[in-house]
Amino acid sequence: MKGLITRNLRLFFASKSGIFFSLMGALISFVLYLVFLKQMMTQNWQSVPDSKNLLDLWLMGGTLTVTAITTTGNALGLMVKDRESNRLADLILTDQSYLKIHSAYLLSAWLVGIIMQLAMYLIMQAYFMIQDGIGFESSILLPLLVVMIFSSLIWSVFNMLLFSFVKKVDTLGKISTIIGTASGFFAGVYMPIGNLPNFAKWLMKLTPVPYDSAIFRQVMMKNQLNDSFKNAPTEIITKFKTEMGIVIGQNFNNDLKFMGLALVILAILVIILYRYNQRVVVNKV
Amino acid sequence: MLLTVKDLTKKFNHKIVVNNINLSINQGDLVAFLGPNGAGKSTTINMLTGIIPPTTGIIKLDGLQPSSTQYHQKIGVVFQNSVLDNELTVKENLLSRQKMYRNSVDKLDDWIDKFALQSILNQKYGVLSGGQKRRVDIVRALIHDPELLFLDEPTTGLDIQTRKLIWKVLSDLRKETKLTIVLTTHYLEEAELADFVYVIDHGQVIAADTVNNLKQNFAQDVLTIYPSDMMKISQILSDYKYQIDGQQVAIFVQQYQAIDLLNKLKPVINSFEYRRGNMDDIFLNLTGKGVE
Ligand SMILES: Nc1ncnc2c1ncn2[C@@H]1O[C@H](COP(=O)(O)OP(=O)(O)OP(=O)(O)O)[C@@H](O)[C@H]1O
Ligand SMILES: [Mg+2]
Numbered sequence: 150m151k152g153l154i155t156r157n158l159r160l161f162f163a164s165k166s167g168i169f170f171s172l173m174g175a176l177i178s179f180v181l182y183l184v185f186l187k188q189m190m191t192q193n194w195q196s197v198p199d200s201k202n203l204l205d206l207w208l209m210g211g212t213l214t215v216t217a218i219t220t221t222g223n224a225l226g227l228m229v230k231d232r233e234s235n236r237l238a239d240l241i242l243t244d245q246s247y248l249k250i251h252s253a254y255l256l257s258a259w260l261v262g263i264i265m266q267l268a269m270y271l272i273m274q275a276y277f278m279i280q281d282g283i284g285f286e287s288s289i290l291l292p293l294l295v296v297m298i299f300s301s302l303i304w305s306v307f308n309m310l311l312f313s314f315v316k317k318v319d320t321l322g323k324i325s326t327i328i329g330t331a332s333g334f335f336a337g338v339y340m341p342i343g344n345l346p347n348f349a350k351w352l353m354k355l356t357p358v359p360y361d362s363a364i365f366r367q368v369m370m371k372n373q374l375n376d377s378f379k380n381a382p383t384e385i386i387t388k389f390k391t392e393m394g395i396v397i398g399q400n401f402n403n404d405l406k407f408m409g410l411a412l413v414i415l416a417i418l419v420i421i422l423y424r425y426n427q428r429v430v431v432n433k434v
Numbered sequence: 435m436l437l438t439v440k441d442l443t444k445k446f447n448h449k450i451v452v453n454n455i456n457l458s459i460n461q462g463d464l465v466a467f468l469g470p471n472g473a474g475k476s477t478t479i480n481m482l483t484g485i486i487p488p489t490t491g492i493i494k495l496d497g498l499q500p501s502s503t504q505y506h507q508k509i510g511v512v513f514q515n516s517v518l519d520n521e522l523t524v525k526e527n528l529l530s531r532q533k534m535y536r537n538s539v540d541k542l543d544d545w546i547d548k549f550a551l552q553s554i555l556n557q558k559y560g561v562l563s564g565g566q567k568r569r570v571d572i573v574r575a576l577i578h579d580p581e582l583l584f585l586d587e588p589t590t591g592l593d594i595q596t597r598k599l600i601w602k603v604l605s606d607l608r609k610e611t612k613l614t615i616v617l618t619t620h621y622l623e624e625a626e627l628a629d630f631v632y633v634i635d636h637g638q639v640i641a642a643d644t645v646n647n648l649k650q651n652f653a654q655d656v657l658t659i660y661p662s663d664m665m666k667i668s669q670i671l672s673d674y675k676y677q678i679d680g681q682q683v684a685i686f687v688q689q690y691q692a693i694d695l696l697n698k699l700k701p702v703i704n705s706f707e708y709r710r711g712n713m714d715d716i717f718l719n720l721t722g723k724g725v726e
Binding site for chain 2: 151152153155156159160163164234235236238239240241242243244245246
C-alpha cells in the first residue's frame with residue numbers, strides 16, 4: 150500500500166501544470182477578491198473596526214475549501230486515468246488487492262488535499278501579512294490543521310463517489326471544470342452567501358460546501374471577530390456572521406455536525422458502490 | 435502440465451470472441467499464439483492472466499485459479515500496450531512496481547543490465563522509443579521472478595536489433611530458469627522459435643502443433659524456377675515434390691537443400707525465386723481463405 154500511495158503522490162506532484170490547474174479555482178477566488186471584492190466589501194462593513202483584516206481571513210477560509218475540493222478531485226482523477234489506460238490491470242496483477250488499490254487512491258487524495266491546503270494557506274497568509282499587515286496567530290494552527298485534515302477527507306470521499314461513474318478521461322476533464330467553477334460559488338467566495346437570493350442559499354445549504362467554509366472561517370476569524378466586535382451588540386455580530394457565511398446552521402457545533410453527517414453518508418455510498426466499481430473496472434479491460 | 439485450459443469461451447454482449455479453446459502448456463516451453471488481427475489472442479491472454487473473467491471454462495496453473503493471489507505471483511505479463519506511468523522515470527516505475535510485490539527478488543540490477551536499460555534509467559518513461567519501452571515493460575513483468583511469462587505481441591513494430599536483444603535475453607532466461615513463455619504474434623518467423631504453436635482464428639484454435647509440423651503440412655518453403663529447358667527439369671527433380679504451372683515450376687524444398695538443387699539446375703533455368711512459408715499459407719491451407 151505504501152508503494153501505491155508513493156506512486157500516486159509522485160504522479161500528482163510530477164505534473165506542474167496539473168498542480169496549477171487544480172489550484173485554478175482557488176487562485177481565481179483569491180485574485181477576484183484582491184481585484185474588486187475586497188474593496189466592495191470593506192465599504193459595506195465600514196463601521197466594523199479592522200474590517201480589512203477580518204475580510205482577509207474570511208477570504209482565506211473560503212479559498213481553502215475550494216482548494217480542498219479541486220485538489221482532491223485532481224488527485225482522484227488518477228483513478229479514472231488508470232482505468233482507461235489499463236494501468237489498473239497492471240496494478241491488479243501485483244500483490245496489492247483491489248481494496249488496497251482503491252483505498253490508496255483515497256488516501257493519496259487525502260494527503261494531496263492536506264498538503265495543497267497548507268501550501269495555499271501559507272501563500273495567502275504571507276501575502277496578507279505583507280500587504281495588509283495581518284498578524285500570524287500560532288494558536289489557530291493546530292485547530293486549522295485539524296479542519297484541513299477533515300475537509301480534505303470529506304472532499305476525497307465526495308470525489309471518489311463522483312468519479313465512480315466516470316469511465317473516460319475526457320468526461321473527467323469536463324466534470325473538473327464544472328466542479329472548479331461551481332465550488333467557488335458554493336463556498337461563498339465569489340460572493341457572500343447573504344447577498345444571494347433565497348433559492349440559491351437553500352441550494353447551497355444542501356451541500357457540505359458552505360459548512361466547510363464556515364468551519365474554516367470560524368476557526369480562523371475567531372480572535373479577530375472578538376477584537377472587531379468587542380463592543381458591538383449581539384444582533385450585529387449575528388448579522389455579520391450569517392451574511393458572510395461564517396455560521397450556516399445557527400452555531401459552530403451544528404455546522405460541524407452537518408459536516409460529520411455528510412461524511413458518513415458519502416462514505417456509506419462509496420462502500421455500497423465499491424463492488425459495482427470493481428466489476429465495471431475489471432470487466433472493461 | 436503447468437497450465438491447463440478447458441473449454442475457454444468469452445462473449446462480449448453475446449458476440450463470441452473466444453470460442454471453446456483448450457490448451458495444455460508444459461513447464462519450460464515457449465508457446466506461441468499465432469493469429470491475425472481480431473482473432474482473440476489478447477482476449478485469451480487477458481483471461482489467462484486473470485484480468486477478465488471467462489464466460490465459461492476452466493483455467494488451472496499448478497492447480498491454482500486465476501483469481502488467487504498466488505496465481506498472480508507466478509505470472510508476469512507484458513501487455514500489448516504500455517501500462518507504465520509516462521510521467522515517472524524508468525527507475526521510478528520499476529522501483530514502484532517492485533514495492534507492490536510482497537516477496538520480490540532483488541534481481542532488478544541484473545535485468546537492467548541484461549536489457550541494456552542503464553542509459554535510460556533516469557529518463558521519463560513517456561519519452562522513450564517503442565523499443566525502449568518494450569524492454570522496460572519486460573523487466574517490469576519479470577520483477578517478481580515469475581514462472582510463467584505472457585507476452586502480447588512483444589516485438590511488433592521493433593527494429594531488428596531490439597528484437598534480437600529481446601529474444602537473446604529471453605532464451606538465456608529459459609535456459610537458466612526453466613521459465614515458461616506464452617506469446618502472441620502475427621509472424622510465423624517469430625513463432626519459429628516456439629516449441630508449440632496454437633493457430634487461432636475467429637476465436638478458435640484451428641491448428642495446434644509444432645512449428646515444423648505446421649510448416650511441413652501447411653506452409654512449405656517454395657522455390658520457383660523459370661526453366662529454359664523443360665525437358666531436363668523433370669530428370670533433375672525426380673526426387674523432389676514439385677508442381678508445373680505454365681512456364682514456372684514450384685518446388686517444395688527446404689532452404690539448405692535449395693542451394694544444392696539450384697547448383698544442379700543452373701544450366702537449365704533463366705531465373706528463380708525463393709519464398710519462405712508464412713502465416714498466410716497456413717491460413718490459406720487451413721481455412722481455404724487468406725488472412726482477412
Ligand atoms: N471489451 C470488449 N468489448 C467488446 N468486444 C471486444 C472487447 N475486447 C475485444 N473485443 C473484440 O474481440 C475481438 C478479439 O479482440 P482481441 O483484442 O482479443 O484480438 P487480437 O487477436 O489480440 O488482435 P490483435 O492482433 O489486433 O491484437 C475483436 O473483434 C474485438 O473487437
Ligand atoms: Mg491483441
